[in-house]
Amino acid sequence: MKTLKIPEATIIRLSVYSRLLDYLHKNGVMIVSSGEIARGVDGSPAQVRKDLAYFGEFGTRGVGYNVKDLNEQVKKILGLMHKWKVIIVGAGNLGSALIHFKGFKERGFNIQAIFDNDQNKVGQKIGDVPVYDILELEEHVKTKEIEIAIVAIPARHAQEVVDILVNSGIKAILNFAPCVISVPRHIELRSVDLTVNMEILTFNLVVNKR
Amino acid sequence: MKTLKIPEATIIRLSVYSRLLDYLHKNGVMIVSSGEIARGVDGSPAQVRKDLAYFGEFGTRGVGYNVKDLNEQVKKILGLMHKWKVIIVGAGNLGSALIHFKGFKERGFNIQAIFDNDQNKVGQKIGDVPVYDILELEEHVKTKEIEIAIVAIPARHAQEVVDILVNSGIKAILNFAPCVISVPRHIELRSVDLTVNMEILTFNLVVNKR
DNA sequence: TCTGATATGTTATAATTAGTACAAAGTACA
DNA sequence: TGTACTTTGTACTAATTATAACATATCAGA
Structure with missing residues (x-):
């Protein structure tokens, strides 16, 4: 083809x-x-x-x-003829918000678990998604054959978590941490960078005044 | 120049x-x-x-x-020589998460208020940001001279709220609602579309298998 | 002060993406 | 059946963006 x-x-x-x-x-x-x-x-x-x-x-x-x-x-074409198995890493404010976002399920993305290192959160549920210890991340991704991970943790730990995901055989990562992330070529990575988006707005505001 | x-x-x-x-x-x-x-x-x-x-x-x-x-x-160049006055519309999970996101303040974006139509939230604070009734949105933006609005509400009401923002003299909008938004040419608009980002990942996963 | 090493700024080239125009194919109806 | 009309698919052209190559400027040390 x-x-x-x-x-x-x-x-x-x-x-x-x-x-x-x-x-x-x-x-x-x-x-x-x-x-x-x-x-x-x-x-x-x-x-x-x-x-x-x-x-x-x-x-x-x-x-x-x-x-x-x-x-x-x-x-x-977009690869949406089957459902995708997704996890979220980081049960903070953003991770929780993403759990509740309806759009994912509508488009065939099934969020199956969320991982965090806060023991107060581990064992709880957010919405109807269980929170697991981040120590179980690698094993979980491997055994449950998770395909996509959403990274919603602070920038300083993002690369570290991404490395775990890479080791565990994840196929694609959507990163929300505001930093540059490196992955091997065979893994798909996209970053959603909020401050970058804001700064494109301000750049345009300033130049348009000239 | x-x-x-x-x-x-x-x-x-x-x-x-x-x-x-x-x-x-x-x-x-x-x-x-x-x-x-x-x-x-x-x-x-x-x-x-x-x-x-x-x-x-x-x-x-x-x-x-x-x-x-x-x-x-x-x-x-990026227009970051001064602080920008920002509000968030929508005090749901995403709006709350954005309030707590540290990156905005670090880069000079001051979130001054959050707006919602849920009367249980109005009058409360999220973090240290006050929640106002969305009916006050237009007046607030005008009198406080807010420059940038972040829209974090469901898609079905997004255009409606954007129209209010446009009328109130907002300069730029960062939209998180998963839909197409129209604004007059002189207003800066960017949309952060989570499902689109996910689907770029799945597209690449599928084509790379060929 | 001259020479070699280094790193910028710029010009030229290649690759990519968008826009335009039109031929091909289908519909509707006299 | 033939003609006018519609809308797709594509070939061609223009514009944009990235890559590569190089000339220019600076520094360090003999």
Whole structure:
């Protein structure tokens, strides 16, 4: 199979398209055009078609796209045809907030456990997710075959925990600690950096005043 | 002043450089080279120099960069020479977590208030930040001259709240609601979309297996 | 003061991504 | 069946961004 390189921006947009398609499908819309998708995601029709064209032909000329079929195809592209086993490391404020975030389950991410080193939290539940001792992290990931870990701990311990995750055979990590993290090439890593996001805003505020 | 367009990727990197420079400065490091910065942020020396070159000459050939001076310059570029007045809308799990996140204050973002429509929360404090009724949002932003709002509420009400913020004269918005938000051109908007980030991971997991 | 070593700033080149235009394919209806 | 209309998929063009190479400036030591 030929896998030409796909721009990350395309993947981001596909994810947003898919959420719109979810919404349209839920509301009984059967057919949608690239123009309607574009309006729904604040993009251009050409961009929508080009993004889809990386992966095949999903529409009918003169008609548009079947909402249900297209959504299934897009979800398949995004790797959402099966549920993913997810854990969260860090039962602090952010970890707890992420447990309660509805969006994960809606999109097929099952949060199965949360890990912390605070013995007051270990053995409790947050929502309906059990809190385990972080000492059990490596073994748990291995035996339960966890695929994705969300790291929600302070920056000074993040690399250390990531190393444990890497050793335990995790496949992907979403990191919220505001620091640079290193992982071997075969592991997927993304960082959500809140202060960086804030600073992009302030940069734009300042330059736009010039 | 000439303001040629700056890639957003450059701004993201500058923000990361600055955090590294904070760290180096705190540890008494006086001089740093583009190569050392690159190692610290997992990038290339040429990229570091090019990013900085958009804004001027900050180093000394044959020597490197003065850590303190460069950090001041970079922070100035990022608009961090003064503190920013920030509010959070939504006192749910995520809003509360963001209140407790240390990184904001460290980088000059002062969270002054949090707004919610839950009357049980109104009048309370989260950390040391007071919770106000969301009905007071518009007036508060106007009179206190709040510059940045963080939106941490469910997607179905996000656009509605953003419209209030826009009317009240907010300058920038960081949105955590998983949906597409529209604002007038003169307002800065960024969205942190957790499921999109997860789906970039799963996409990469799936394609890398091929 | 001259020479070698080092690190920046900049120019040139390559790669990537987005935008435009249009041909191809389908629909509707006289 | 044929014609006008719609919407996709793609080839082409333009713009953006990253990479590499190099010229310039500084320092240290003889």
